[in-house]
């Protein structure tokens with residue numbers, strides 16, 4: 001059975017370019033809902049829907065997860081890959097490892113790579129002074145004159161070796177060492193979030 005093709009008579013009209021007038025009205029700003037709590041205005045948290053007063057908002061931090069929170073419900077395969085990735089990085093030398101929002105940051109003077117655990121893979125982003133061309137690298141983005149962010153996806157323990165871990169070491173070496181003498185591991189502190 002052949003399907004009848006329906007022709008749109010007004011196709012030409014539709015395709016005609018319409019000149020856009022500059023919008024006169026300013027776009028509506030999205031405002032978070034507020035309620036009054038004991039005479040004080042409480043604003044809904046964008047992340048967790050809790051209503052918080054101005055003072056509470058200052059210390060509120062529902063969006064930063066700890067490293068454990070970010071990795072505890074990973075499937076077994078990914079957990080193995082994560083543990084191998086972490087221990088490989090630790091062997092590079094002094095650094096800070098901490099959770100920030102939904103990522104785990106590996107940092108010297110600045111972040112040299114970070115991991116964003118997803119349900120089916122670990123999204124890893126590392127920074128090099130050159131652009132890699134490799135099928136394992138899904139995306140490269142130049143983030144400064146001399147810095148290139150490389151995105152890869154890790155699915156298995158077996159992938160955390162060879163070229164990939166060499167690149168991570170290169171990223172570690174490329175990043176200047178921290179000036180701070182203190183190297184805090186696992187410090188998920190966010191005292192100065194504002």
Ligand SMILES: [Zn+2]
Nearest residue numbers: 045047048062
């Ligand atoms: Zn919240």
